[in-house]
Amino acid sequence: MNRFGQVVWRELRGIEAGHAVPQFSIHRGRLLGLVHKAVIERLGPGSIRTGCRVHGFAQEGRGVTVHLSEGGRTAQAEGDLLVGADGIHSTVRAALYPAEGPPVWNGVMLWRGATRWPAWRDGRTMAIAGGNHAKFVFYPIGEDPDNPAMRLTNWAVMARSSAPRAGPFILGDWSRPGDLAQVLPLVRDRFCLGYVDPADIIRATGAFYEYPNCDREPLPRWSFGRITLLGDAAHPMYPVGSNGASQAILDARSLAEHLRTHASVEAALSAYDSERRPPTSQIVLSNRSGGPEGVIDLVEARAPDGFDDIEAVASHEEREQVVRGYASLAGFDAGSSQGGVERS
Numbered sequence: 269m270n271r272f273g274q275v276v277w278r279e280l281r282g283i284e285a286g287h288a289v290p291q292f293s294i295h296r297g298r299l300l301g302l303v304h305k306a307v308i309e310r311l312g313p314g315s316i317r318t319g320c321r322v323h324g325f326a327q328e329g330r331g332v333t334v335h336l337s338e339g340g341r342t343a344q345a346e347g348d349l350l351v352g353a354d355g356i357h358s359t360v361r362a363a364l365y366p367a368e369g370p371p372v373w374n375g376v377m378l379w380r381g382a383t384r385w386p387a388w389r390d391g392r393t394m395a396i397a398g399g400n401h402a403k404f405v406f407y408p409i410g411e412d413p414d415n416p417a418m419r420l421t422n423w424a425v426m427a428r429s430s431a432p433r434a435g436p437f438i439l440g441d442w443s444r445p446g447d448l449a450q451v452l453p454l455v456r457d458r459f460c461l462g463y464v465d466p467a468d469i470i471r472a473t474g475a476f477y478e479y480p481n482c483d484r485e486p487l488p489r490w491s492f493g494r495i496t497l498l499g500d501a502a503h504p505m506y507p508v509g510s511n512g513a514s515q516a517i518l519d520a521r522s523l524a525e526h527l528r529t530h531a532s533v534e535a536a537l538s539a540y541d542s543e544r545r546p547p548t549s550q551i552v553l554s555n556r557s558g559g560p561e562g563v564i565d566l567v568e569a570r571a572p573d574g575f576d577d578i579e580a581v582a583s584h585e586e587r588e589q590v591v592r593g594y595a596s597l598a599g600f601d602a603g604s605s606q607g608g609v610e611r612s
Contacts, residue, residue, distance in 0.1 A: 269397040269564070271404075272574045273461040276567045277587055281394075293394065295382065295409045295420065296513065317345075322359040325350055325495070332494050349494040349533045351523070353516070356482065358501035364492060371439045371482035371504065374556070378426045378507060379451045381476030384412055385421035388463045396561055397461055399568030402427035402454045403561065404466045423469050426481065426507075427454045442479035450478075481506050483556070486549035491537035498523060503548040508559035511551055519544050563590040 269275055282291030307315055317338070324335040332350040336343045352360025356371055387408065388395075394407035403426045410420035429450055438444070448471065455466040470476070483504050490497040499516030523540045530536035551559075558565050563582075571581045578587075 269395060269461070270568050270571070270574060271398045271402075271459050271461075273397065273459075273463075274574055274578070276564050276578065277591055279591070293392070293407055293409045293422075295422075298410070299513070322354065324363065325360070327493050327495065349496070349527075349537065351496055351498050352501045353498040355500045356484070356504040358497065360495065361487075361497055361501050364495070364497075365487065368484070371480075371484055373439050373480045373482050374506070375428055376426055376481035376506075377429050377450075377478055378424060378481055379446045379470075379476060379478045380422070380424040381446070381470065381473035382409060382420055382422045383469065383473040384415075384418050385464070385469055385472070387417055387419045391419055395461075395463065396564065397459060399565045399572075401568075402458060403564070404455060404459055404461070406464055406466075406469075421469070423466070423473070424507075425451055425454060425466065425470070429454065439480050439482050442477060444478050446476040446478040483552055486552050487545070489541065490545055491541040494533050494537065496523070496537045496540065502545070503552055505548075505552045506555040506559075508555040508561055509551075511555065511559075515548055515551065519548075560591045563587050566590065 279285065281287075282289065304316065320336045320338045320343070322334055322336060326333050331346055331348055334345045334347075334350060336345060350360065352358050352364075354360055362368065388406075391408055391411070395405070397404045397406075403424075405422075405424040405426075407422055408419035409422045412418040412420065451470060452467055455470070459466050483506055486503065487497075490502050496502075498519045500512065502519065503515065505511060505515075519540075522544050523536075526536040526540045526543070527533070530539060566587070567575070567578070567581050575581045
């Protein structure tokens with residue numbers, strides 16, 4: 269939608285869009301909890317060690333040794349391969365590319381929170397509103413077992429802000445508490461959406477968080493012998509098109525399949541690199557120009573005060589080209605060989 273709630277583009281997801289599986293909108297913590305439970309059930313209670321920090325690693329013959337600090341003590345772990353899935357500040361990536369430097373910030377901030385809110389429409393619908401000045405995202409991520417009319421609802425605001433910030437400012441830090449004085453002026457009196465007043469849900473949330481819109485330049489290579497990268501360690505990207513978590517899941521599926529089907533770890537990691545690095549590199553670059561949400565930017569640039577006829581602003585074919593091109597790139601279209609993981 270534009271900032272007045274006028275629909276720019278609408279489409280189905282999951283089974284309704286022709287996929288073999290439904291779309292699930294889920295709180296990231298709950299998703300991690302499900303993955304954690306599955307790992308423990310399949311690999312045993314000793315398979316996960318938390319509170320460890322990687323300080324170095326070495327490939328030695330047919331394995332990799334990782335040097336760690338754990339609870340103030342030094343430790344090490346050995347295995348057949350090392351997968352650096354340690355995020356935008358990846359220690360593994362920094363060791364492979366020591367001259368890279370910090371993440372790249374485009375000057376845009378993102379504020380995000382979740383709170384109980386009345387269900388909108390069918391209680392499953394997602395909405396993105398607003399163009400270049402400020403975007404507002406609204407979607408349910410969980411049902412309320414005590415009240416079927418309510419949903420745990422995620423919201424996000426993405427905009428440039430010149431307001432001063434107190435305290436340390438770390439690129440790639442998404443745990444910094446948000447400030448109402450910074451985010452409310454960006455939405456107050458700007459949005460006119462029939463389903464929610466952004467200022468109301470932000471004020472009702474309590475604690476929420478901010479982080480700079482950061483990424484890194486695509487890499488020429490992820491895999492080095494028995495070492496590779498995955499997720500944000502490999503391809504941190506702007507939170508556009510809901511691709512951060514989705515592409516990490518696709519990485520993991522690809523890596524597991526290549527490890528299962530190749531005769532050696534080195535061959536598997538090389539094949540994984542060849543399959544996943546090119547498309548994710550393209551997504552990183554596409555997200556810098558707005559990704560699928562660029563269709564809203566297009567319409568608001570041409571009709572900043574709203575429109576009477578969307579076709580007179582941008583034809584269906586022009587809008588579809590923006591959205592479908594990105595869906596094919598990201599693996600969201602039903603015919604994609606990547607398919608199966610959509611917005612997260």
